Amino acid sequence: MLDEHDIFKDYLKQYNLRYTPQRKLILDVFLQQSGHVHIDDIHIRVRDQDPTIGIATLYRTMKLLVESGLAEMHTFNEKTTYERLFQVRHHDHLICIVCDKTVEFEHPLIEKYQLEACERYDFTLKSHRMTLFGICKECQK
Amino acid sequence: MLDEHDIFKDYLKQYNLRYTPQRKLILDVFLQQSGHVHIDDIHIRVRDQDPTIGIATLYRTMKLLVESGLAEMHTFNEKTTYERLFQVRHHDHLICIVCDKTVEFEHPLIEKYQLEACERYDFTLKSHRMTLFGICKECQK
DNA sequence: CTCCTTTTTGATAACGAATATCAATATAGT
């Protein structure tokens, strides 16, 4: 079974790009994280293992991870976050507008009707972004 | 029946803010637009009628329009756009990732299941953002 | 109207995330 490093290598090879130590390290660090990770968090942990890595390389590599399907980029608030995508079940997000708490959920029927809506307008659905904003139980008190 | 200017005046009064000529003009211009309008477009048309209005005032006023429920802010791509909200039926968006064409749609069942998902996690739904990305018929050829 | 307080304005500086630039370095293949 292919793991994330194989996927990444394949993607890089496909575009004549190289599997460098920096890219490997960034992927390693990213895979150790869970949930929605900010680029600064990744930066700190990467520099922990190799202080010479520049921020530009980090941005460039995160972009490659997204393009290769290993990461998903979120822009819920101002700061973008990254989330593991490969072998992680698709889900949408429910965010508390008071405390920023996030709940991950998936509704099969919503996914189904999204496809339906697309077909009605002769679109081929490629991806979607659905985020619900509300107030969690604790913040309602 | 209240129109947008009344709504705006009420909102301003509520927070001890003033209904100034600049704010009136910006609202006037905004209401003449339709669809998803970029701030530069509004700026051009505003300066056309009053060249002394500064960009800061425009940003500040657009924020007030959003807060008063008259406008909705979208961040589909890099540039944020504004769309009339009052007396305009709620809808979600379907965007072609090739040509940026936008289709507006609404699916009652999706809205229903969004509420359902919220209730399951004890959230009070306040708003949602759903955008489908696909390839339109023309761009598939 | 005059005086006083608060709000608003416009010019411009500042911000910050992300990208572009570019010379030095690393890599892969011959």
Add this chain to the structure above:
DNA sequence: ACTATATTGATATTCGTTATCAAAAAGGAG
């Protein structure tokens, strides 16, 4: 070893948006 190409890190730059601040405007009270 040699060559061509890709990559890197430091840094400058971009660009939408926000903060700053002195001057102007607005709203009341008398």
